[in-house]
Amino acid sequence: MNAENRIALLAAPGLLYLAALYALPLALLLTESLRDAEGALSLAAYVEFFADPFNRGVLWRTLRVAALTTLLALALAYPTALALSRARGWAQTAILVAMVLPLSVGVIVKAFAWSILFRANGAINGALMGLGVIDAPIRMLFTETALIIGAANVFLPFMVLPIYAVMRQLSPALPEAAATLGAGPFFRFFRVTLPLTLPGVIAGAAFTFSLSVSMYVIPSLIVGERQQTLSMLIARSFLFLRDEQLGATISAILLLIAIAVVLGSSWLAARVTGGRP
């Protein structure tokens, strides 16, 4: 056994822990979902799940919300990470604190704060009506848009930090070299900065997408029962419908999505780095 393999042993406790508390229960769930009424191996539960247009709607909404949340978070996070990597001293500390501090405020606190802001007699509607922009309050709570905005807010740090981690490694000499070779700001950004920070973007997007696809608390608080997502459907199956097989089936679907995200993002990351370390 060489040194590198021995180092890998350090991961053993963590892996055992994950196996006991993650892989094993998930495997049990998975087998549960693959049984029919008589206990024989079957895909019947999946066929049944996909046959229901409501379920398909929930799956589609879950994916759409996760994708849009990821996009919104990326749009906000990339410039932030860029600023973070260029800033020095107190400015950098201030941005980092602003990024990380909200993580310590629970999602519940945030969600209630938002409902004060967004509700019909809330601050935003009050301000808009006061200014005469609108006559009647607009509905902001319980919409998909509110969910996406809220989720992007909560997950923003998970997008910023991986991008920042890659960006700080980027030597400032590279965009400078590009400039001396005649590249203007746009060419420099799209041909040097962006390609070299793509691994961070991919990692951040994978994090955010995974978190958004499986989020439960945020949609429960912001959109409630009106617009279900997969996680809410799982909870409902287990807690209210007492249909363990349906819950297990949806869990397995969620797991497949997660696996697809992980594999897809590592494949993408390997492609963009082209074997670079």
Add this chain to the structure above:
Amino acid sequence: MQPAAAPPAQVGGGARHLDVAAVSKSYRGQKVIDRLDFEASRGELVSLLGPSGCGKTTLLRLIAGLVSADGGDIAIGGRSVTRTPAHRRNVSVVFQNYALFPHLNVRDNVAFGLRARGREIGARVDDALALVRMGAFADRAVAALSGGQQQRVAVARALVVEPDLLLLDEPFSALDRKLRETMQVELKTLLWARAITAVFVTHDQDEALAVSSRIAVMNAGRIEQYAAPGALYDRPATPFALDFVGLSTRIAGRARRRDGEAVEIETPYGIVRAPRPGTAPAEGAPVLIGVRPERIALADAEAAPDENRIAVRLADVMALGSRTHLHGAAEADDRLLCELPGMAQTVAPGAEVTLRWRVADTLLYPL
């Protein structure tokens, strides 16, 4: 190896292709470049030589447009570029760490500048790679290249856009001595053949002497002397230039009196005479004497009238192969160094010897 091209016809004195006039730059109130003047003629390869932190890289960055000057003017080809951003200056830079794009292979690195300017690529990239003898590596990842190979790619990338000016920031500092010397010859030949104006930054005096038609000795944000290598070596304008370029014997003393064409100086080793400078030092003024070590020999018989002689005890004898360095026991900050050709086996440390050199070879600086 290609035959060495002839040096450019004009060495200085020609039309100023690069003209840096009274440029200043401060970082956080600290003057890094201080009203500096500098120029280079078309097709000339000049060096910036100076100790670490004297502002060489900053001056290159000012010329390239990567930082903006606080004051002064920079012109290239007769056109002021002081307000022109880097990407419109057509000034290529070979960075100290090469700054090759890690996500592009060798060919795409070289093609970058052509693509950025929307120019046709055609055979230019392959020609540029052939020029630096890297044609066989076109499809390699840049991470899979040695330091010397990366340096060549960086040169090809900088040249392929046909820059008005090429700036090189210690391009060979990471290479071992042998490779460095090979690269110096190659670069010099290549630039001369294409009549490219280039500024070469180094803190290695041998490198500066080897590659350039003129050397600017930089110290603390200013240029102390700007001269051809021979003149710089033979007639350093300041004690700093004397110390920084080549080795020297240096002795602190006091001016005594003028004796015709010479000035007499009182030193701890006796009276030494130097040619009278334009403005002779006042009697009793502190001065510094410099002599290049190979101008000094061991005295044998009679003293010639135009010679200086001092008696010293040898502190050390260093045989360096093709030459031998004799170090005399010196006072305080003085240095007594004599270089003899070959391996001098006749003298040993502790021996009392007399050093002699011509009065005409004595350099004199007011302190």
